[in-house]
Amino acid sequence: NGKSEYMGDGIDTIKFNNVRFSGEFIKEKKKNLGINLEVTVIGIVARLVKEKGYIELFKAHKRVIETFPNAVLLVVGLTDLQKKDSVNPDLVKDFGIENNVLFLGERTDVDELYPLMDIFVLPSYREGFPHSVMEASAMARPVITTNVRGCREAIESDLTGILIPPKNYEELAKAVIDLLSDSKKANQMGMLGRKKAELEFDKNILLDKMEKKIKELIDKKLQ
Numbered sequence: 001n002g003k004s005e006y007m008g009d010g011i012d013t014i015k016f017n018n019v020r021f022s023g024e025f026i027k028e029k030k031k032n033l034g035i036n037l038e039v040t041v042i043g044i045v046a047r048l049v050k051e052k053g054y055i056e057l058f059k060a061h062k063r064v065i066e067t068f069p070n071a072v073l074l075v076v077g078l079t080d081l082q083k084k085d086s087v088n089p090d091l092v093k094d095f096g097i098e099n100n101v102l103f104l105g106e107r108t109d110v111d112e113l114y115p116l117m118d119i120f121v122l123p124s125y126r127e128g129f130p131h132s133v134m135e136a137s138a139m140a141r142p143v144i145t146t147n148v149r150g151c152r153e154a155i156e157s158d159l160t161g162i163l164i165p166p167k168n169y170e171e172l173a174k175a176v177i178d179l180l181s182d183s184k185k186a187n188q189m190g191m192l193g194r195k196k197a198e199l200e201f202d203k204n205i206l207l208d209k210m211e212k213k214i215k216e217l218i219d220k221k222l223q
Contacts, residue, residue, distance in 0.1 A: 010203030011131060016138035018194070021115045030116055035102065039070040040180055043117030043141075045110055045132040046124070048079045048087040053123025053146065055087070056169040058095045060123075063173035065100050068180055073097070076113055078106040114139035119179050119186065125166050127151050134201040137161075137193030142186045144175045160193035 030037055042064070046052040061073045080086050092098045107113060114120070120136035120143045127150035134154060136143050143161030145151040155161035162179070164171040179186040199205070 010206035011134045011138060011197070011201050013138050013197050013202045015111050016114070016135045016197070018115055018140045021112065025112075026115050029112060033102065033104070033116075035072060035074070035116065036070070039072050040068055040118045041072050041074050041116050042119050042121055042176060042180075043074040043076065043113065043136075044121050045076045045113075045135070046122060047077045048075070048089070049083055050085040050087060051125045052077075052087075053125060053166070053172075055091075056123050056167060056172055057121065058092055058097060058101075059169035060173035060176060061097050061100065062095045063169070064176050064180070065097060067177050071100060071180065073101045074113070074117060075101060075103045076105075076107050076110060079103075110135070111139075114141055117141055118183075119144060119176060121145070121172070121176065122151065123164070123166065123172055124148065124151060130154055133161075134197060137190075138197035138201060140190035140194040142179055142189035143193060144172065144179070156192065156196060160189055160196050162189075 027037060035041065042061070044057065048054060057073070061071070064071050079089060081088060089103045092101045104113070114136055117136070120133070120141040122130055122133055122143070122145045124130070124146055126148055129150050130145070133143055133145055133151060137155065137160055143155050144164060145155060145161060146166040147163040148166055152163055155163065157163045162175045164175050179189075
């Protein structure tokens with residue numbers, strides 16, 4: 001019937017698992033990165049290009065720090081100033097939030113950075129099936145992402161995260177403030193996110209699913 005079904009390629013839910021990291025480890029990691037232990041951390045893992053929603057994120061963060069003056073935005077991602085829609089890290093100065101943003105660039109230790117985040121955000125304009133959202137959920141982090149194809153499939157709205165309209169910094173700020181004000185809700189979302197990841201995002205499960213699908217298709221052909 002020509003119907004295609006995207007299943008993603010999954011993630012390693014053993015590697016992306018919060019229980020690997022002790023409180024002591026997280027403290028050390030924060031110290032090494034110069035993040036004060038008491039501050040709340042909002043994290044994003046994405047290339048620094050406009051379509052990942054960085055402009056809205058910076059605007060939203062300006063709002064967030066009016067309520068939570070110590071909140072830090074942790075940005076993990078490659079800056080490629082050659083790209084025409086690239087986002088220059090210096091831009092944060094225009095919003096007056098430079099003291100509340102930390103740019104880490106591209107990292108190979110992303111699994112060690114998710115545990116430092118209280119909330120994960122990905123305000124993209126468009127996505128495939130976002131790996132970073134799957135990873136953040138697997139790390140039991142509540143997710144705020146946009147109601148666009150790919151992103152909305154990666155979370156259960158109001159259960160593992162919050163969906164917001166794309167290019168809307170007010171809704172983004174509201175969602176962040178909401179979760180920072182209600183740690184019980186945030187933790188609950190994180191826990192349910194981990195369950196979803198174990199059931200749906202584990203790459204071994206996806207391989208099994210694909211195998212089943214291929215067998216089904218072959219059987220159909222043979223009938």
